[in-house]
Amino acid sequence: MSDNRGHESFLIHRKLKFLKWAIGLCIVAAGLYTFHEPLGEPNGGTWLGYGLGGVCAAICFWLAWFGVRKRQYALGAIKMKAWLSAHVYIGLSLLVLATLHSGFQLGLNIHTLTFVLMVATIISGIFGVYYYSRYPSLMASVRGSSTLDEMMSQIAEFDQQIRAASVTLPDDISAQLTKSENETKLGGSLSEKLSSSFRNCPTRAARVYLDDLEGEFAMTNPVIRQIVALLVRKEDLLRRARRTVQVQTLLKFWLFFHIPLAVGLLAAIPAHIVAVFFYW
Ligand code: HEM
Numbered sequence: 001m002s003d004n005r006g007h008e009s010f011l012i013h014r015k016l017k018f019l020k021w022a023i024g025l026c027i028v029a030a031g032l033y034t035f036h037e038p039l040g041e042p043n044g045g046t047w048l049g050y051g052l053g054g055v056c057a058a059i060c061f062w063l064a065w066f067g068v069r070k071r072q073y074a075l076g077a078i079k080m081k082a083w084l085s086a087h088v089y090i091g092l093s094l095l096v097l098a099t100l101h102s103g104f105q106l107g108l109n110i111h112t113l114t115f116v117l118m119v120a121t122i123i124s125g126i127f128g129v130y131y132y133s134r135y136p137s138l139m140a141s142v143r144g145s146s147t148l149d150e151m152m153s154q155i156a157e158f159d160q161q162i163r164a165a166s167v168t169l170p171d172d173i174s175a176q177l178t179k180s181e182n183e184t185k186l187g188g189s190l191s192e193k194l195s196s197s198f199r200n201c202p203t204r205a206a207r208v209y210l211d212d213l214e215g216e217f218a219m220t221n222p223v224i225r226q227i228v229a230l231l232v233r234k235e236d237l238l239r240r241a242r243r244t245v246q247v248q249t250l251l252k253f254w255l256f257f258h259i260p261l262a263v264g265l266l267a268a269i270p271a272h273i274v275a276v277f278f279y280w
């Protein structure tokens with residue numbers, strides 16, 4: 001079997017297999033809800049209510065298990081994609097299943113807190129999907145830092161070539177190039193990681209300094225032209241590396257919401273069950 005699935009988005013994984021599963025689950029639940037005849041108003045305490053509540057709770061714990069699966073490195077890219085695809089679509093189906101479970105009886109109480117936490121986790125999940133589909137290459141790069149490592153070693157190589165080429169140049173130029181090598185930063189504080197402008201970059205300053213040099217020496221010196229070319233390539237690589245750091249940081253920042261909300265939800269479910277039986 002030829003396998004193009006490695007390049008396909010998790011959103012359309014296997015011809016939307018998990019979207020179909022999720023829609024199927026919602027249709028079965030809505031069908032049962034329409035045809036069941038509870039004593040009194042539909043609510044979480046009928047046989048269907050318990051059934052749907054149990055399914056919702058099981059789904060929530062299974063979704064959280066993804067955090068464990070994700071860290072199992074033996075999991076290949078395709079399996080990972082299948083997990084994420086299922087995670088997203090089955091996660092979204094909770095909106096329908098939990099609403100039917102509650103019998104549309106949402107009010108200001110601990111039960112609705114569980115519901116609110118679930119919706120907040122789902123909304124934060126939707127933001128995550130947005131990031132992942134906007135920056136598909138991140139799926140791989142966030143987990144392993146190989147691309148970034150490769151860029152860093154290429155930058156170090158440019159630095160080495162620039163250093164070797166610059167030994168014969170005047171002191172003022174050498175000083176700029178040493179600054180570019182020693183003071184160029186990647187990452188740093190949170191705001192530096194999130195920023196993409198890097199106006200005070202010493203590599204850019206060195207390139208501008210060399211570009212602005214006047215006189216015949218600068219115009220005709222092949223070493224200067226060679227160094228400017230190397231600086232331009234280094235700058236381009238730095239731009240890409242910084243962009244990668246920026247997006248990786250954004251994603252980690254996003255997980256700071258999704259994970260605690262998910263943990264809060266997992267804690268709220270048993271509290272909801274205890275409250276339900278306490279008031280029973
Ligand atoms: C993600 C999981 C769950 C969510 C988001 C959820 C949410 C809700 C909501 C919003 C209500 C309506 C509260 C009201 O009537 O004011 C409710 C009711 C109820 N839930 Fe859940 N629930 C979940 C899981 C469960 C589970 C696993 C059980 C099983 C023990 C359960 C049992 C009940 C019962 C018995 C009621 C009726 C309470 C009453 O009418 O006083 N729920 N649930």
Ligand code: HEM
Pocket residue numbers: 060061063064065066067068070084087088091092094118121122123124125126128129132255258259262263265
């Ligand atoms: C409501 C139940 C949900 C729970 C309990 C839950 C829980 C989790 C957990 C524990 C992780 C692993 C995070 C980590 O350890 O790095 C995760 C990842 C993720 N979740 Fe959810 N999630 C839920 C719903 C959703 C929904 C509805 C979506 C999308 C619409 C979503 C999108 C994502 C994405 C994109 C990831 C990141 C995957 C990755 O980094 O490879 N989640 N979720």
